[in-house]
Structures are given as C-alpha cells and as structure tokens.
Amino acid sequence: MLTVTALAVVRTRSLFAVVTLSGVFSLLSALLFVTMDAVDVAFTEAAVGAGISTVLMLGTLALTARSERSTKRSSTVPLLAVLVTGAALVYGTLDMPSFGQSDAPAQIHVGPDYLERIPHEIGVPNAVTAILASYRGYDTLGETAVVFAAGIGVLILISGLRTRRRKDEDDPETGGSA
Amino acid sequence: MDSGTLEFVIGHLNYWLFILLMMTGLYIVVAKGNLVKKIVGLNIFQTSVFMLYISIGKVTGGTAPIFPLDMKVDPDVVYSNPLPHVLILTAIVVGIATTSLGLALIIRIREEYHTIEEDQIAEIENAVLKSEQWASERATGEHS
Numbered sequence: 001m002l003t004v005t006a007l008a009v010v011r012t013r014s015l016f017a018v019v020t021l022s023g024v025f026s027l028l029s030a031l032l033f034v035t036m037d038a039v040d041v042a043f044t045e046a047a048v049g050a051g052i053s054t055v056l057m058l059g060t061l062a063l064t065a066r067s068e069r070s071t072k073r074s075s076t077v078p079l080l081a082v083l084v085t086g087a088a089l090v091y092g093t094l095d096m097p098s099f100g101q102s103d104a105p106a107q108i109h110v111g112p113d114y115l116e117r118i119p120h121e122i123g124v125p126n127a128v129t130a131i132l133a134s135y136r137g138y139d140t141l142g143e144t145a146v147v148f149a150a151g152i153g154v155l156i157l158i159s160g161l162r163t164r165r166r167k168d169e170d171d172p173e174t175g176g177s178a
Numbered sequence: 179m180d181s182g183t184l185e186f187v188i189g190h191l192n193y194w195l196f197i198l199l200m201m202t203g204l205y206i207v208v209a210k211g212n213l214v215k216k217i218v219g220l221n222i223f224q225t226s227v228f229m230l231y232i233s234i235g236k237v238t239g240g241t242a243p244i245f246p247l248d249m250k251v252d253p254d255v256v257y258s259n260p261l262p263h264v265l266i267l268t269a270i271v272v273g274i275a276t277t278s279l280g281l282a283l284i285i286r287i288r289e290e291y292h293t294i295e296e297d298q299i300a301e302i303e304n305a306v307l308k309s310e311q312w313a314s315e316r317a318t319g320e321h322s
Contacts, residue, residue, distance in 0.1 A: 015212065015215065018214070037235075037240055038232045038242070040263055040267060044270050048270055048273075052274055056277065057218070060281040064285065065294055068211075069211070069297075079209070085204065086198070089200070089201075093193040094190070097189075102237045102256070104234070106261075107259055111259035111260065114260060114261065115257055118245070119245060127243035127257065128243060128260045132264045147271060
C-alpha cells in the first residue's frame with residue numbers, strides 16, 4: 001500500500017492530490033511503525049508528517065500553483081541513476097542481519113544497556129522518553145535549536161510578503177519579477 | 179529455492195521494500211520539475227529511511243519499550259530496541275523543520291519568478307543573463 005501511494009505521487013499531476021497522498025503515505029507509515037513496536041515514533045509521524053506538514057504544504061499551494069506542468073526533459077537518465085543507486089543499496093543490505101534477529105549488532109550493544117539501567121536510574125516507564133530527555137538530552141537541545149533556526153528562517157523568508165504584494169498592486173511596473 | 183535462501187529473502191525483504199520506497203522518492207526529486215512535488219518526494223525518501231531504522235530496532239517477539247508503572251521489569255519480556263526510536267523522533271522533527279524551510283523558499287521563488295516549475299525558472303534565468311550580457315557589451319562598445 002505504501003508503494004502504491006508513492007507510485008501514485010509520481011503519476012499524479014494535480015498538486016492538491018499529491019499533497020493529500022503524501023498525508024496518506026505518512027499515516028500508513030505510522031501504522032507500520034506501530035507494528036514495529038515504535039509507538040512514540042508512530043504518533044509523532046501521524047501528528048507531524050500527516051498533520052503539520054500537510055497543512056504547511058496546503059498553505060504553500062494556496063500561495064502558489066495548483067497543478068504541475070508537464071516537463072520536456074526525458075526521464076531515462078534519472079530512472080537509470082535511481083536504478084543504479086537502488087542496486088547499490090540492495091547490494092549493501094546483503095550483509096545486514098535478518099529482520100527481527102535478536103543477536104544483531106544493533107541489539108547487543110547500548111540498547112539493552114539502556115533498558116537495564118532505566119528502571120533504577122531514571123524511573124520513567126517509557127524507555128523512549130527516558131533516553132530522549134535524559135541520556136540524550138543534549139541531542140534534544142540541539143534539535144530544539146534546529147527547529148528554532150528553521151522557524152526564524154521561515155519568518156525571514158515570508159515576512160513582508162503582504163507588504164510587497166500590496167506594493168505590487170499599487171505599482172505593477174517596479175515590484176515583482178526582476 | 180532451498181529453505182536457506184528463502185529465509186534470507188524473507189529476512190531481508192523489509193530492507194528491499196524500504197529501498198524501493200526510497201528510490202521512488204529519489205526519482206520524484208530528480209525527475210520532476212515542480213518544486214512542491216520535489217518536497218513531497220524528499221518527504222517520502224525521508225520517511226522510508228525512518229522505516230529502515232525502526233526495522234533495525236525490531237526484535238522478533240518483542241514489544242514496545244514501555245515498562246510497567248511499578249517499574250518491576252519482568253526479565254522474560256523482550257523489548258524492542260528503544261535507541262532507533264529516539265533517533266528517529268529527533269529526525270522527524272528536524273525533517274519537518276527542513277520541509278517548512280523548503281516550502282518558505284518555494285513561496286519566495288514564486289514571488290520572484292511567478293512560477294514553481296524548474297524549467298521555466300531556468301528559462302527566465304537564461305533570458306536575464308542574455309540581456310545582461312547584451313547590455314554590458316553595448317556599454318563597452320559605447321566606451322571605445
């Protein structure tokens with residue numbers, strides 16, 4: 001289903017439908033996260049991926065165009081590049097441990113160590129919260145800094161949009177396109 | 179196909195499906211000219227990378243890494259690895275930050291060029307470049 005949605009995004013011309021499909025894709029991936037035991041990730045993805053980013057994209061569409069124009073460029077070169085990259089990645093997975101294997105390298109190092117320490121060191125029942133806020137608190141601080149910087153960037157880019165628009169309307173010769 | 183190969187294929191099918199999704203996203207980013215669609219492709223790519231990480235953290239027979247409230251952990255219960263979940267939580271939030279920045283850039287581009295198609299932007303850029311060259315050539319011609 002995820003694959004079908006992704007392929008539909010490739011084919012669809014109407015940007016409105018594309019954005020809706022990307023929301024569907026996020027929700028489906030959230031379901032997949034639940035089945036893979038990552039409940040925290042699932043509800044973050046459902047809220048952020050399917051909720052906020054869809055709203056942001058719809059806002060962008062309201063300010064820009066509704067549909068995609070057909071392009072004259074050939075699609076063989078990108079397809080070839082994508083196939084080569086995919087083949088390289090598949091070759092890379094051949095040495096990976098099988099899905100769900102409990103003695104995989106990812107499962108025998110810090111992961112179980114955290115699970116062992118959390119009950120008596122932190123005392124928070126949700127292991128993901130405990131690691132996020134406590135052991136990896138600096139990461140989360142850095143993440144907050146990134147979000148702050150992005151917010152400022154968006155504000156700088158968007159600010160004055162309305163005043164510039166009004167100027168365009170008053171004097172169409174000078175404003176707008178250079 | 180003998181049972182060993184079958185087991186190998188089933189154990190790695192998840193990675194291959196995620197790579198398929200990743201490549202779909204990459205194809206959209208590379209081949210499509212519309213900027214909003216490129217952002218959607220980037221999101222698909224990103225989400226499939228998240229899925230890859232979460233699938234690495236999954237342990238067969240495991241459950242979500244949440245302890246009982248009284249913190250008496252049953253040693254027989256298998257928990258999935260919480261570390262990939264933490265990393266991906268951070269990555270999702272950073273992802274939405276980059277997406278919103280990209281969308282803001284698109285709005286600015288639309289304001290300057292009145293289009294969000296890559297081809298038309300390139301045409302306008304070329305036209306501007308040519309007229310600038312022409313102007314500078316004329317200026318130097320008048321000087322000599």
